[in-house]
Amino acid sequence: MKMPVALNVVLLVVGSSLFYTYVGQLVPQKQLLPPAEVAIAADLTTDQMVKVGFEVVQQKGLCLTCHTIGKSGTLRYPDLAGVGDRAKTRKAGMDDIHYLAESLYHPDAFVVPGFKGGMPTINKPPIGLTDKEILCVIAWLQSLGGTPSVTMQTTLPDQAQG
Amino acid sequence: MNPRLLIAAAIVVLLGLGGAVRVYFALENQAYHPPVRSLGVESGFPREQALKDIAKDREAKAKAKKYEAPTYRTLPFVSSRVAVWVVAQLHLMFAAFVLAVPMFAFIIELIGYFNGDKRYDRLAYEFTKLLSTSFSFTASFGGFLTFLLIMLYPAFTNYLMEIFSWTFFPYVALFFAEAGFLYSYYYGWGKFHPVVHLLLGLGVNVVGTLIMFIADSWASFMMTPGGVSDAGALIDPWAALDNFTWMPINIHRFIGNIAFGGSVAAAYAAWKFLGAKTDEERAHYDWMGYMGNFVAISAFLPLPFAGYYLAREIYGYNQALGIMMMGGAFSWLFIIQAVLIGNLFLAANYYLWLGMGRIEGTQSYQRYVKYLLAAIAVCFAVWATPRSILASVSEIKAMGGTLHPALGVLGVMSAKNTAVNILILTTYVSFLFYRRTGKRPTVAWAALGNAVQFLIFFGVSGFVIALGVYGYFVDAATRIGLSIPQVLSVLIGMVTMTVIDAFMLRGAEQTGETHWGKLPAISQYVLIFIAVTFTWLMGLMGYVRSGLRQHWHVYGVMRDQSVDAFTPTLGFATQVISVIVIIFFAFIAFVFWLSSLHDKPDWGSAGQGPRGSHGPGGGRH
Amino acid sequence: MTLFELPVLLGIVVAMALLRLVRASLLVWVLAWWIGIYVFVSRGFATPVPASAQHIYLGIVTLALFAYVTSSGERIRSFVDPLVNFAGDGRYTLALVPVLLALPALAAYREYVNAKVPVEPPFFARTVHPSPPTEITVHDQKIDMLGGDNPLRHLEKDDPAKFAEHVARGKDIYYEQCFFCHADALGGDGMYAHGLNPAPANFIDQGVLPSFQETFFFWRIAKGGPGMPDEGAPGDSAMPEWERFLSNEQMWEVVLFLYDHTGYRPRAREVHAEGH
Known part of the structure; x- marks a missing residue:
């Protein structure tokens, strides 16, 4: 009588653990790699910057964990579709490049009406994009509903010296 | 122990050793051996000279080597992450157990002190017996974890020392105090005035909780650092301790520990029940398992809300982290x-229904079981419905997206909050039925009382569901706020129903006797299943809390540059968690076995009955 | 939109009610509930429930039914006894054989169905009508997408005869070039349409012509599939870049024809172009 009980208990403990492991195998299996450090060449054309910018947005920038592109309805975070056009007129006396730069370097300086602030500062850790990467992201943002005009030579007030 | 079995085991071990030696020599034979040569032939092969040169070169390099402080070291076979993960989680589980058991041992002793029922005192002592071994295991795992951290992550550990070294002396002092209180509580059982002993119990709990608070600050700092500059330099030691998630984690762990400790203690009782030989033993361990499970489930019910508080603070610290x-x-x-928690609710209710079997005259409530079960299954299904369902391409096309038109509404917070609240309410009703089984109220207003309870139950359910539905039509901020009235209405409902019940059953007629120990053995396996599920759930939530930092040692401050910086797949994580759970139960089995030694007859005095006065079925002290 | 397949639901309810009349045993009830819920989740919804969600629900149902059956001695007995009788009683031997054969066959069939899943390309959540750039250049002419208008539209009031002429030419171009895919009746189901994924635009659909301004369709015609932004999956659409074949005026004429033929009006321009 004693032996079967011990065996049953062992089977129960191992069996339930195995069951939960099995449940764990059924969900999507995704391994997250830390963002690779990619050097960005200084002589990219604006078109190339758009492509690089989109990569940064998808990967290192983690932008799409919150932001959507072309989604309507009740949103928790501002949708980015058409932002390249809106950025031109969002803030009086500020052109699109500087508005977009401000919203990356100082996210809470202007919060889109209807949303709560709280976006992390993009050039600081944990996101920590470099100035070059931010230029590329701006190029990509401009391409959403606008024509990119930023270049690798554009200087922004918040860029680190040197 | 059967001598024949011993001899067989010795032979098996010897054979195994012999096999291992043979394998070793076989492998050795495969290694490179220089060809055997006649001694007469002069040795002047370039190979030998080259080998000598290489050795010399190596020696010269070794002598000239400069010391560099390593950032990481590695272990053979096991990755650093998994090693630290397993040991930290085991340390945490034992610590949780050691913190939780005195908590309800103290409460049970207190109840026993006030109502004078000796059974409670004995139960509290029985729980405490599990403690001393667990305490040393906790400390051993803690030491192991510290060594592993220093060994595998020296730079990071050094950084944590930089921030938290000022907490170490109080921590050590508290640890000594804990040992003092714990052992005097355990060995001093029945030796002091009850009040003095209760004060010792209180001391164990207060000191233990403080120890946990300090350790929590280290762990929570890694996730939501505070009090440091952008570059990571310490500015404000207290802000580093009292960081964003420190208090939420303290509260969450405090409650979670009680639930976890209760479930493991119930598993202990189940184990003893299954091995019991007399009806009296069975009755005692049935009661102990019931109490342990009662503690576990009562502590489990508020846990989701402590979890929401923690999650809210994580969002507050950094939205990206929350998302x-x-x-x-x-x-x-x-x-x-959701699968784990659904199983827990199902198993807890199931245990209560089985428990009705202890009491004569249960038919009146048995017929409600199916409706309770249906409610639980529906809530379980709602909770387990993913927001975006996994689907093949053709299924996605049929749905027009990853959102199912009908099931999509079940995937959001409104539905899940509602489901959890209804689950809690249902579990409470199961408990109410269990409590009332075998009793018939004699007060004049019994019918009215029943009707009012009924009304409260349906009123609260309706209110919770209505709020859940309303949540779909308001913006996110309002929706999150709705969870508070939902919880409050459930709490108020439970309290008023309990109060009505208490008055209504005052002087109730006993229609059936409660026979502790008279219930199917499967109920005891359910208790063990609940303990496994709790442990596994703890491992899973420990993983998400720690894994959330991704490639950071200290989120946003110190990056993980090691090969283990990636976040593994969930499948891999569940495998590691299962291994941890199985190791934990192996250790716990050892603890159970040790505490049962206490009741074993002395060697050489077989058949004389249990030694001492605390054995199950033995005398009461 | 109905969410459920009402006949299926009714069928389940009727079957359950019938079972109630014949006073079935617990075993039958458990099987009936399991099968009933299985039918409900697999066939009861207007939009089929994905297999992964079906698994979750049926797993929960199985657990719950197991808990119910084992929750008291009586229930265990009334569940197990019929099974034991069936397996042990000599009278049922003949019936037992097909059941014993059917169980592994059922498992094998399930495996077969699971293995037979066709190979499918990865899913991309394509935006059907992506938002256009602010400005495009077609045949060296800059066209303002937000403020611009169909240069021929004003003729509708100013010179109806000329307007009708343009519409007629647009019609000719449509039936020379477009109707192979977009169909005679503009329904997007032309003779080549079945070979295309994404399907050609359906101009009868209320969600297409009235939802956008004319510049939007000019952009889509001129720049075609390759001119889509990324979220529109530029590689997938088979729409040619018509600026290579048609003049600007011809494309505007086609746009005129589309609106004129369907009777829809372009979406009114917003005073202040704003996102969400």
Whole structure:
């Protein structure tokens, strides 16, 4: 009588653990790699910057964990579709490049009406994009509903010296 | 022990050793051996000279080597992450157990002191017996974890020392105090005035909780650092301790520990029940398991809300972190969590229904079981419905997206909050039925009381569901706020129903006797299943709390540059968790066995009955 | 939109009610509930429930039914006894054989169905009508997408005869070039349409012509599939870049024809172009 009980208990403990492991195998299996450090060449054309910018947005920038592109309805975070056009007129006396730069370097300086602030500062850790990467992201943002005009030579007030 | 079995085991071990030696020599034979040569032939082969040169070169290099402080070291076979993960989780589980058991041992002793029922005192002592070994295991695992951290992550450990070294002396002092209180509480059982002993118990709990608070600050600092500059330099030691998630984690762990400790203690009782030989033993361990499970489930009910508080603080610290948890890579983890919690609710209710079998005259409530079960299954299904369902391409096309038109509404917070509240309410009703089984109220207003309870139950359910539905029509901020009235209405409902019940059953007629120990053995396996599920759930939530940092040692301050910086798949994580759970239960089995030694007859005095006065079925002290 | 397949639901309810009349045993009830819920989740919804969600629900149902059956001695007995009788009683031997054969066959069939899943390309959540750039250049002419208008539209009031002429030419171009895919009746189901994925635009659909301004369709015609932004999956659409074949005026004429033929009006321009 004693032996079967011990065996049953062992089977129960191992069996339930195995069951939960099995449940764990059924969900999507995704391994997250830390963002690779990619050097960005200084002589990219604006078109190339758009492509690089989109990569940064998808990967290192983690932008799409919150932001959507072309989604309507009740949103928790501002949708980015058409932002390249809106950025031109969002803030009086500020052109699109500087508005977009401000919203990356100082996210809470202007919060889109209807949303709560709280976006992390993009050039600081944990996101920590470099100035070059931010230029590329701006190029990509401009391409959403606008024509990119930023270049690798554009200087922004918040860029680190040197 | 059977001598024949011993001899057989010795032979098996010898054979195994022999086999291992043979394998070793066989492998050795495969290694490179220089060809055997006649001694007469002069040795002047370039190979030998080259080998000598290489050796010399190596020696010269070794002598000239400069010391560099390593950032990481590695272990053979096991990755650093998994090693630290397993040991930290085991340390945490034993610590949780050691903190939780005195908590309810103290409460049970207190109840026993006030109502004078000796059974409570004995139960509290029985729980305490599990403590001393667990305490040393906790400390051993803690030491092991510290060594592993210093060894595998020296730079990071050094950084934590930089921030937290000022907490170490109080921590050590508290540890000594804990040892003092714990052992005097255990060995001093029945030796002091009850009040003095109760004060010792209180001391164990207060000191233990403080120890946990200090350790929590280290762990929570890694996730939501505070009090440091952008570059990581310490500015404000207290802000580093009292960081964003420190208090939420303290509260969450405090409650979680009680639930976990209760479930493991119930598993202990179940184990003893299954091995019991007399009806009296069975009755005692049935009661102990019931009490342990009662503690576990009562502590479990408020746990989701402590979890919401923690999650809210994580969002407050950094929205990206919150989104990563609930919407990003970790969102599927919460579907696994839903399966675990659904199982817990189902098993807890199931145990109560089986428990009705202890009491004569249960037919009147048995027929409600199916409706309770249906409610639980529906809530379980709602909770386990993912926001975006896994689907093949053709299925996605049929749905027109990853959102199912009918099931999509079940995937959001409104539905899940409602489901959890209804689950809690249902579990409470199961408990109410269990409590009332075998009793018939004699007060004049019994019918009215029943009707009012009924009204409260349906009123609260209706209110919770209505709020859940309303949540779909308001914006996110209002929706999150709705969870508070939902919880409050459930709490108020439970309290008023309990009060009515208490008055209504005052002087109730006993229609059936409660026979502790008279219930099917499967109920005891359910208790063990609950303990495994709790442990596994703890491992899973420990993983998400720690894994959320992704490639950071200290989120946003110190990056993980090691090869283990990636976040593994959920499948891999669940495998590691299962290994941890199985190791934990192996250790716990050892603890159970040790505490049962206490009741074993002395060697050489077989058949004389248990030694001492605390054995199950033995005398009461 | 109905969410459920009402006949299926009714069928389940009727079957359950019938079972109630014949006073079935617990075993039958458990099987009936399991099968009933299985039918409900697999066939009961207007939009089929994905297999992964079906698994979750049926797993929960199985657990719950197991808990119910084992929750008291009586229930265990009334569940197990019929099974034991069936397996042990000599009278049922003949019936037992097909059941014993059917169980592994059922498992094998399930495996077969699971293995037979066709190979499918990875899913991309394509935006059907992506938002256009602010400005495009077609045949060296800059066209303002937000403020611009169909240069021929004003003729509708100013010179109806000329307007009708343009519409007629647009009609000719449509039936020379477009109707192979977009169909005679503009329904997007032309003779080549079945070979295309994404399907050609259906101009009868209320969600297409009235939802956008004319510049939007000019952009889509001129720049075609390759001119889509990324979220529109530029590689997938088979729409040619018509600026290579048609003049600007011809494309505007086609746009005129589309609106004129369907009777829809372009979406009124917003005073202040704003996102969400």
